[in-house]
Structure formats: structure tokens, C-alpha cells
Amino acid sequence: MTTDDRTADGRAADGRAADGEPPADAASEVFAALADPTRRRILDALAAHGEATATVLAAELPVSRQAIVKHLGILDRAGLVVGHRAGREARYRVVPERLGITARWMDRLAATWDTRLAAIKRLAEGE
């Protein structure tokens, strides 16, 4: 219950106005955003168009406009897209930075695991 009375934040730049919840770091949001196939298709279509509105995207994807809007909201919070108004249209475009940053973070993590595993293996075998 307590149906989310946070006014769908009409903010533009800051983000969430923390109401007691832990920040839930950016990585979670990026991964969660990328986990959904529809969202990845939206990103793909968006990258192809350069810029597009929710209505346009809904026309070429098999989901309703409202679903696209929700997805764009999630992608925006994850920092993977940004939106701006042009007249009465709300246009969105992809933002490559966050994706690249997360990619490099993952790569470093994989390298860390690799090093750790190698060290443990040395200890177990040769000592």
C-alpha cells in the first residue's frame, strides 16, 4: 500500500529527493535498466534515430506509448538517456557515457576476480 505519494517529481536536473531510502547506487540502476529486452530495444531505436519521442518509439515497438514513457523514465534515472522538450514534443536521446563507465567498472571487477582466483590457486597448489 501507501501508493507512492511522491508526485512523480517534476524535477529536471537533480534526481530523487531522498526520503529515507538508501541511495541504491548507480550500478544497480544501470543494470536493472539494461536487464529488460524492451528497454534495450528502445535504446537501440533511440541510437538509430538520434532523437525520438515516446510516440514515435511506440509506433515501431510492440508496446504502448505509456509503456515507452515508463521505460524512458527508468532509462533516464539510470543516466542512459536524456530528454528535452521541443515545442509540445518530448524528445529523448541516448547518453553513451554512463554505459562506458559501467563497462569499464565491470572489466576492472573481472580483472580483480581473475587476480584473486589466480592467487588462491597458487596457494592451493604450489604454496
Place this chain on the structure above:
Amino acid sequence: MTTDDRTADGRAADGRAADGEPPADAASEVFAALADPTRRRILDALAAHGEATATVLAAELPVSRQAIVKHLGILDRAGLVVGHRAGREARYRVVPERLGITARWMDRLAATWDTRLAAIKRLAEGE
């Protein structure tokens, strides 16, 4: 050693090219697996131990053993961990490869977006 090679339920040797692009539904599983904070803590603890059982992990994380087992199942399907039996224990360890592959795939995607955006910008401005 008691290597009952019970890897990721038979789907381990699908012959993916080592540095090729993952078929994008494997990406879904990796992203979904990484999206959960508890799962990332499990991966972290697993990387620290080198190898650990669900019971051990449950002892140092604030969730039940059953929850850990479920998470390990998801991580296994995503190819981020592998498990093998040692006597009556089921030990797991992290697998860095899939993480690195996904990281590089993301990095290339970010680069693609960048190129595309630059081209569109040139068209819009210079033209």
C-alpha cells in the same frame, strides 16, 4: 579430487566465441543477475573466499541459506559462478570470463552510440 563436474546445467559449452558478441539474451541474464545488490554482495564474498558454500555465505550475509541458493542458481544460469560438489558440500566460485565479455560488449555499444550521435550532429549542423 572430487570433481563432480556439475557445471551450469549442460549449457556451458555452447561454443561462444571467446571475445565475440554474446547473443544478447545471455546479456539479459547477466544484467538481471548484476542488478540485485544481494547478488553482487554474494559475488563479492565469493571472490573473497575463492570458494564457498551457500551455508557459509548465508552466515555472513543478512539473508537465509535458501535465498542464497536461489541467488546462486540465478548467477549460475548467468554464467557468473560455477558450482561443484565436494563430499556433501556444494561449493561455488566466481567465473570472470562472462563478466569481462559483457563489459567489452557494453563498451563497444557505447562507442557505437557515440559514433552515431557524432554523425547525426554533423548532419544537423554542417549539412
Place this chain on the structure above:
DNA sequence: GCTACGTGCTACCCAATGGTTGCACGTAGC
């Protein structure tokens, strides 16, 4: 000013997910 298109918000539905508890079974240790 009137109309039309596009957007934003709310309410609602259903499936998936993270979490728990309880119990049955196999394996190790005595």
C-alpha cells in the same frame, strides 16, 4: 477561438521476483 495532436498522470491487472519457513534426504563422523 476552436480543433487536433501529443503528452502527463492515475488507476488497475497480472506475472515475476526476493524472501521466508518447513521438511525430507544424503553424506560424514562417531
Place this chain on the structure above:
DNA sequence: GCTACGTGCAACCATTGGGTAGCACGTAGC
């Protein structure tokens, strides 16, 4: 053989998440 520990399976609960439909509002075009 008996006991104890660890695992695996199943049922169950609460919350989140993806999706839809409907309506109100603003902006563009005439």
C-alpha cells in the same frame, strides 16, 4: 547403526515491475 550437519525441494507471502486503458492538460495549427 545412530546422530548431526548440509543440501535440495516445495509451499507460501509481499513487493516490484512491465503492461494496459482512460482522462486531463497544454501546445500547435487553422
